[in-house]
Amino acid sequence: MHIHVITLFPEMFGSPLGASIPKRAQDKGTLRIFLWNLRDFAPGKHRETDDTPYGGGQGMVMKIEPIAIALEAVCDSMTAPWRVLLSPQGRRLDHAVVQRLAGHEEIVLVCGRYEGVDARAASFVDEEVSIGDFVLSGGELPALVLIDALSRLVPGSLGNPASASDESFVDGLLEYPQYTRPEEFRGQRVPDVLLSGDHARIADWRRQAALQRTRERRPDLLDGAKLTEEDRGIPTATGDHPDPPED
Numbered sequence: 653m654h655i656h657v658i659t660l661f662p663e664m665f666g667s668p669l670g671a672s673i674p675k676r677a678q679d680k681g682t683l684r685i686f687l688w689n690l691r692d693f694a695p696g697k698h699r700e701t702d703d704t705p706y707g708g709g710q711g712m713v714m715k716i717e718p719i720a721i722a723l724e725a726v727c728d729s730m731t732a733p734w735r736v737l738l739s740p741q742g743r744r745l746d747h748a749v750v751q752r753l754a755g756h757e758e759i760v761l762v763c764g765r766y767e768g769v770d771a772r773a774a775s776f777v778d779e780e781v782s783i784g785d786f787v788l789s790g791g792e793l794p795a796l797v798l799i800d801a802l803s804r805l806v807p808g809s810l811g812n813p814a815s816a817s818d819e820s821f822v823d824g825l826l827e828y829p830q831y832t833r834p835e836e837f838r839g840q841r842v843p844d845v846l847l848s849g850d851h852a853r854i855a856d857w858r859r860q861a862a863l864q865r866t867r868e869r870r871p872d873l874l875d876g877a878k879l880t881e882e883d884r885g886i887p888t889a890t891g892d893h894p895d896p897p898e899d
């Protein structure tokens with residue numbers, strides 16, 4: 653997968669992409685990141701990328717021309733680029749969106765700055781994506797969030813490929829509670845079933861715990877989750893850590 657980023661701050665990307673899974677994916681060659689400075693595509697002596705808003709108002713707006721020129725130049729040699737503008741007006745990012753985007757070999761991300769981007773930018777991209785209902789100072793962190801999530805889905809990037817199918821949201825639910833040593837810490841014990849070595853019971857407990865957590869914290873997710881009849885029969889829970897099914 654090739655990910656191109658058009659940004660006024662390419663220096664923001666080095667450290668987050670130089671560690672952990674994004675680094676491993678790039679070292680393996682399955683993920684390549686290309687950083688493009690928007691200013692290099694801005695025409696004129698001063699290479700301005702922003703201007704005052706028509707109609708008046710606070711702050712500055714990103715000009716359309718540098719963005720259009722950058723997108724055309726960056727996409728010129730590509731067969732099927734998928735162009736994404738990070739913006740609070742976009743579709744909310746979730747695991748389904750990440751999976752869909754992971755199906756593209758060549759992704760081009762455009763990062764906004766200032767108070768916003770000229771509305772005509774929408775006609776130069778394939779979609780707009782938002783990472784949440786809050787206002788950031790630029791689209792660089794949203795782009796990094798998306799690249800990090802995508803890097804986990806690139807084949808070969810995870811040490812254990814099962815990790816990609818075993819986490820929150822993958823089956824539409826929150827993840828089950830995880831524990832590691834010690835068995836007891838300041839009065840809190842690890843649920844006995846997890847120490848039992850009975851893999852069928854552990855799987856069953858984890859499924860119920862994930863369902864219970866999701867029902868308590870994110871009931872909105874249950875509408876979209878794939879649930880069996882058995883899943884639906886789990887009674888409403890009161891605590892975060894359900895009892896094992898039986899002893």
Ligand code: 4GS
Pocket residue numbers: 738739740764765766767768781782783784785786787788789790791794
């Ligand atoms: C987001 C967001 C964002 C909006 C960029 C104001 C600078 C800023 N982008 N998801 N102008 N939330 N962008 O806040 O994607």
